Amino acid sequence: MVKEHGYTARVRWTGNRGQGTTGYRAYDRTWDVATPGKPVIHCSNDPLLGGDPGLHNPEDMLLAALSACHMLWYLHYASVAGVVVLAYEDDPRGEGEVAPSGAGRFVSATLRPRITLAPGSDVAAAEAIHERIHEVCFIARSVAFPVGYVAEYVVATG
Known part of the structure; x- marks a missing residue:
C-alpha cells in the first residue's frame, strides 16, 4: 500500500511596484516562499531573464532540492552500511535549454559531492551507495530529466 504525503x-x-502588470516592465519578478514555521525565502527569477542575482530562483531551488535529497539518502545508507561520513558538500550543476519561444527546461543535472570519510574507510563501498539512491529519492524520482553524479572522496587521516 502506498502512503501519501502532503506538502x-x-x-x-x-x-x-504600484501598477500591477500594466506592462511587461511595470513589475518585478520577485516573490516570497513561506512555509509555516520556517524562515521566508525571498526569490526572483533567473538573472538571465532580468532577475535579481542575489536572490534564489526556481532553478536554484530545484537543483538544491535534488542535491539535498541525494545527500540525505546517502547519509542514511552510509550509516546503515557502516560507512562513516565526516563531511559532505555538493556543487551540483544543472544544464538547461531554452527554445526560440522562450520555453525552458532542465535537460540534465549532475551532482558533484565531495565526501570526507573516516580513516580506513572502504571507498568502493562508499561509491556503491550512490546507485541505490535514485530508486528512493523523492525529488530525483519526480523530475523528467536524468540526474547523475560524479563523487569525489577524501579519506581522513589518522
Whole structure:
C-alpha cells in the first residue's frame, strides 16, 4: 500500500511596484516562499531573464532540492552500511535549454559531492551507495530529466 504525503507552501508575489502588470516592465519578478514555521525565502527569477542575482530562483531551488535529497539518502545508507561520513558538500550543476519561444527546461543535472570519510574507510563501498539512491529519492524520482553524479572522496587521516 502506498502512503501519501502532503506538502504546503505559500508563494506570494512581492513585485507589484504600484501598477500591477500594466506592462511587461511595470513589475518585478520577485516573490516570497513561506512555509509555516520556517524562515521566508525571498526569490526572483533567473538573472538571465532580468532577475535579481542575489536572490534564489526556481532553478536554484530545484537543483538544491535534488542535491539535498541525494545527500540525505546517502547519509542514511552510509550509516546503515557502516560507512562513516565526516563531511559532505555538493556543487551540483544543472544544464538547461531554452527554445526560440522562450520555453525552458532542465535537460540534465549532475551532482558533484565531495565526501570526507573516516580513516580506513572502504571507498568502493562508499561509491556503491550512490546507485541505490535514485530508486528512493523523492525529488530525483519526480523530475523528467536524468540526474547523475560524479563523487569525489577524501579519506581522513589518522
